[in-house]
Amino acid sequence: MSTPLEDWIEQSFGTRPADTALFVRALTHSSHDGQSYERLEFLGDRVLGLVMAEWLSETFPDDPEGSLSKRFNALVTGAVCAAVARSIGAEARVRLGKQAQNDGAQHGDNVLGDVMEALLGALYRTAGLDAARAAVRRLWADRIQADDRAPQHPKSALQEWAAANRRAVPAYALVERSGPGHAPRFTVRVGVGKDEVTAEGASKQEAETAAATALLATLEAQAVPKRKKRRR
Structure with a gap:
């Protein structure tokens, strides 16, 4: 400095x-x-x-x-x-x-x-x-990427995935808030039916976004073998 x-x-x-x-x-x-x-x-x-x-x-x-x-x-x-x-x-x-x-x-x-x-x-x-x-x-x-598609927010993407696959609406819950006031940590759980994950963030919104990202990745990975099986 x-x-x-x-x-x-x-x-x-x-x-x-x-x-x-x-x-x-x-x-x-x-x-x-x-x-x-x-x-x-x-x-x-x-x-x-x-x-x-x-x-x-x-x-x-x-x-x-x-x-x-x-x-x-x-x-x-x-x-x-x-x-x-x-x-x-x-x-x-x-x-x-x-x-x-x-x-x-x-x-x-x-x-x-x-x-x-x-x-x-x-x-x-x-x-x-x-x-x-x-x-x-x-x-x-x-x-700013002029040639890219508009980014989809993970929470919106998860909700759209759930609707497209006839699954329950994603449900978010605050599990824990920890840390000092100037540097809090939030733990959030999100579930779609029986599938759920937890994630942390420096704000509730950040934790929800991280949780949505993780759950969407899990759900999409689970769907791949099913699609391959149907092709046979």
Whole structure:
């Protein structure tokens, strides 16, 4: 973290702020003294949503609304925001209280995803929408694939599989919530009839997504031998 904050902001977002106060706040977790990133995260989430919706509409002019929604939801998740935050080195700049730092909260998707949105909020406040738009399009550029089909969310894919195969509607249940408040872990179980799996995540949504992914893979693997048998 030898690079001065002003230089890091310019390298990461393409603009050099006259005042770094909002960016410091965007990097500050509630466990640390001073104002936290929460209000800027609220703002940055909306900025990201607007910029991404605009970008997808331009990039995929022939996609119907449902396809655009799938693309949008896949690109603005906490996990993706956290990955972008890691790509610019935000992980090393997050300001945490001693206990949260000892617990490694700066490495988790929950905190890093929030920080990324807060940084976008700070960028919007200091440099405007054009600067935020340019930063998002550069930082998310390799995540938009113009030639690929719109990604299907694992929960939607599992539900569609169950309907197509005349199986019960997937049922989700929270099994356990553990860990400290700043770095929680959720265990979720999902079942389709007698088939079920459990999975963990840094949020309930993340755990449900992981569980849906795992169960869908299991169900599809079970279906392969049956299809081969019918061909004979």
